[in-house]
Amino acid sequence: MDPLRIVVSGFIALLPAGGVAWDYIQYPLCLASLGHDVYYIEDTGLWPVYQLSQGDPGRVNAAYVASLMGAFGLTERWAFRDEARGVWYGKKAPEVTAILESADVFINLSCANVLRETYLRIPVRILVDTDPMFTQIQLEQHSGLTKGAGGLADDFVRYTHYFTFGENMSGPGCLVPGCGVEWHPTRQPVALDWWADAGSAPPDFVASTVMNWSATGEVRHDGRDWGQKSREWSLISDLPASLPHCRFKVAVGQTAGDPFPVARARESGWTVLDANAAVPDWSSYRAFVSGSSAELSIAKHAYVAARTGWFSCRSACYLAAGRPVVLQDTGWSGHIGAGEGVLAFSTAEEARDAMEQVASDWARHARAARAVAAEYFDGGTVLRTLLSDAGVA
Numbered sequence: 059m060d061p062l063r064i065v066v067s068g069f070i071a072l073l074p075a076g077g078v079a080w081d082y083i084q085y086p087l088c089l090a091s092l093g094h095d096v097y098y099i100e101d102t103g104l105w106p107v108y109q110l111s112q113g114d115p116g117r118v119n120a121a122y123v124a125s126l127m128g129a130f131g132l133t134e135r136w137a138f139r140d141e142a143r144g145v146w147y148g149k150k151a152p153e154v155t156a157i158l159e160s161a162d163v164f165i166n167l168s169c170a171n172v173l174r175e176t177y178l179r180i181p182v183r184i185l186v187d188t189d190p191m192f193t194q195i196q197l198e199q200h201s202g203l204t205k206g207a208g209g210l211a212d213d214f215v216r217y218t219h220y221f222t223f224g225e226n227m228s229g230p231g232c233l234v235p236g237c238g239v240e241w242h243p244t245r246q247p248v249a250l251d252w253w254a255d256a257g258s259a260p261p262d263f264v265a266s267t268v269m270n271w272s273a274t275g276e277v278r279h280d281g282r283d284w285g286q287k288s289r290e291w292s293l294i295s296d297l298p299a300s301l302p303h304c305r306f307k308v309a310v311g312q313t314a315g316d317p318f319p320v321a322r323a324r325e326s327g328w329t330v331l332d333a334n335a336a337v338p339d340w341s342s343y344r345a346f347v348s349g350s351s352a353e354l355s356i357a358k359h360a361y362v363a364a365r366t367g368w369f370s371c372r373s374a375c376y377l378a379a380g381r382p383v384v385l386q387d388t389g390w391s392g393h394i395g396a397g398e399g400v401l402a403f404s405t406a407e408e409a410r411d412a413m414e415q416v417a418s419d420w421a422r423h424a425r426a427a428r429a430v431a432a433e434y435f436d437g438g439t440v441l442r443t444l445l446s447d448a449g450v451a
Contacts, residue, residue, distance in 0.1 A: 062162040062450060063095045065180065067171040070126065071100050071119040071138045075311065075333065076343025077268055079126055081188070081246070081371045082167055083340065087130055088247045088437025097149070097157050098127070098136040103172040105142050116140030120147035126340055163450055166217070169193060173213040182450050185217040186244065190224030190366040192358075194235045195279045214239075219448040226367025226389035233364040242447045243393070246371040247437035253378035256348035259424070263417045265384075266350040268309040268333055268343070268372060271318040277360070288316065289359035290386060293406050297354070298327025300410050304417055306354065309333040309346065347375055352382040352416050352423070354409070365389040373400070377431035382423035384412040394434050399426030 066089065068082030086096040100123070106115045120138050124147070127136045137149035137157075146154060155176060158164075164180040168188045171177065187193040200211040214237070225243040226232045272286035298306045307329035310318045320330050337343040347353075353376040361368040367389040376383050377400060386409075387402035396402045401412035416423045445451035 076337035079340040187222040191360040191364040224366040231365040247440040248435040256379035259351040265354040267355040285359035290356040309336040361388040380428040
């Protein structure tokens with residue numbers, strides 16, 4: 059494959075958090091490892107959702123991005139536009155324009171960037187939907203996710219290729235609207251080498267996860283409500299009582315609507331942490347994952363109810379660290395081998411049985427977890443496939 063100039067976008071500055079950093083940094087990191095000329099350019103048309111400390115939000119959040127890029131050897135490979143002041147950090151406006159005018163491929167992750175005229179001149183424009191069902195509902199309802207040069211619904215038709223984390227998009231029981239385009243399944247690329255030194259698990263069995271309780275409110279579509287993780291929590295909320303030989307902890311981030319039931323969760327045996335304090339950046343997030351024995355996690359209600367086939371970016375990182383994953387089934391088990399290393403559940407009883415299996419034979423499941431990561435989430439393989447499906451590889 060000849061080297062391509064590729065521009066990747068995401069939400070690192072808009073949502074400065076440890077898990078979010080890993081969601082997006084692994085794209086330019088893995089594309090660069092394939093020999094491509096890659097830049098991360100964040101131009102969302104939105105103001106930062108929150109800042110990490112007092113001061114100018116654009117400057118503070120840009121410093122966060124600069125630190126992250128430096129840690130991964132991408133110091134000269136990024137730009138972030140502060141929408142409030144129209145100022146570019148990292149690469150300046152003329153440099154950004156030159157990069158965009160010479161780019162071969164634009165990969166817009168999570169519908170992050172607005173499509174200004176300079177992006178429209180890039181010949182291959184790829185939209186990657188990382189939030190299946192919610193993205194398509196917003197498209198059908200024409201409720202744009204971005205400001206600036208048109209909302210998502212207006213920009214949608216201007217892409218040349220469409221990808222989705224809804225791996226069951228055309229599979230049995232899937233209720234996700236197609237929105238009139240061909241969706242190619244894809245999944246989170248993982249830079250496996252960055253997770254290879256996780257080390258041994260803690261001496262006692264600790265199951266953990268990081269999650270948003272309800273990043274947004276429920277969405278009404280086609281006569282029914284499509285919800286967040288808050289709708290699914292009851293599947294695992296009382297699990298600690300039935301597995302007293304295990305410890306359980308959850309780091310909770312964004313909440314919209316009813317707050318996470320901290321007191322009730324602690325009474326049930328959960329250690330509850332503030333995600334903003336526990337995993338604020340890439341290194342603390344990796345340490346949190348590596349300091350666990352396994353992951354236990356639910357999925358958003360909409361992912362489950364619509365049978366999207368979504369698989370968690372976070373869970374892929376647990377697997378890469380050699381940490382077994384017990385994850386609520388959204389239809390993903392029909393596409394990613396489940397049974398060893400990664401186990402699916404749909405009921406509270408199945409979740410308990412899966413956790414018991416992992417805890418009773420951790421070493422076998424840990425080896426299998428790393429093997430699953432290598433087979434299904436290796437960044438080079440995932441992104442070669444994406445570029446091939448887009449006709450540029």
